Amino acid sequence: MAYTTISKSTDHFNTKLYTGDGNSPRSITGIGFAPDFVWNKNRSNANSNTLGDVVRGTGKTLLCDGNNSEFTNNSYGYHSSFDSDGFAITGSAASAGGDNVNKSGNNYVVFNWKAGGGQGSSNTDGSINTTYTSANTTAGFSISTYTGTGSNATVGHGLGVAPELVIIKDRDNTVHWPVGSTVMGWNKNMYLSLNSAQQTANHFQDTPPTNSLMYLSTDAAVNGSGNNYVMYCFAGKTGYSKIGSYTGNGSADGTFIYTGFKPAWVMVKRTDSTNNWMIIDNKRTPSNTGTVPEIFADSNSAENNSTDGRFDYLSNGLKARGTNAVINASGGTYLYMAFGQSLVGSNNVPCIAR
Secondary structure, three states: OOEEOOOOHHHOEEEEEEEOOOOOOEEEEOOOOOOOEEEEEEOOOOOOOEEEEOOOOOOEEEEOOOOOOOEEOOOOOEEEEEEOOEEEEEOOOOOOOOHHHHOOOOEEEEEEEOOOOOOOEOOOOOOEOOOEEEEEOOOOEEEEEEEOOOOOEEEEOOOOOOOOEEEEEEOOOOOOOEEEEOOOOOOEEEEOOOOOOOEEOOOOOOOOOOOOEEEEOOOHHHHOOOOEEEEEEEOOEOOOEEEEEEEOOOOOOOOEEEOOEEEEEEEEEEOOOOOOOEEEEOOOOOOOOOOEEEEEOOOOOOOEEEOOOOEEEEOOEEEEOOOOHHHHOOOOEEEEEEEEEEOEEOOOOEOOOO
């Protein structure tokens, strides 16, 4: 049985659904904690994934389905405050509230993570001092901002354990989002903003991160001289989160993926071929049904109800129930990151399968 020191997973990660009302600004509450990283997606229409965080600060928007540089207080809609139980969203152009975050009558999903509970402070562990690092060592998540040097470097991540998945974005330039992971090996990467397969790349000096440091190459996508970056680091925590891999079998009686907890949010990406970064969660699909509403990190497309690209949520993992190559091609290799709640936590509350 998987035990966890995280008695209540929703103190660190939670998904929230809401319907747009067109008001600007608008407060979204009911998250359950003060979110430090907020990811909004319009489910009804083709609008970009809109990412904000407390470390970069209010009014700063990144779109993970493209290579755009950071927007400030723009028409995509932005996070105008980060509050004790949620955040405020504001739109500044054509449609009140911004179609990306609050178009009247549209359905939205927002994913929320807690980092260190605020903007944080400079981490000086590496050869590059971060501008700010906000780290949640309990839940294995940190956010850092730093300025590149153009030379091989290290930067502190603040987790106290080696991260297993890292996402970086150049905030100043039209560059895609490198993703590094132990699953691929640190001489390879994919891009969160693209559906392409993993490739050999020298973003991380072909060197695994340590308990304190990430290694950065001279590549402009992670360390261009004078460029400003944001870095999101994730480390799996027993009974709460897991970053791993599996091999598909191409069958409706699909692969079982053991996580050790009941998944509440899952992102999956095929590594050996072209396929989307698919995201599912238990708020949009509260029970195991014949369809699953997919959204994609690398696409602005509206939510897609799929019958052959779905998982069953189990008390200790996931069971692929579709034959779609996005999750279960025969012999296909996949990277996944999942968050959820353990079978039994330190609060002795059991988690029952649906």
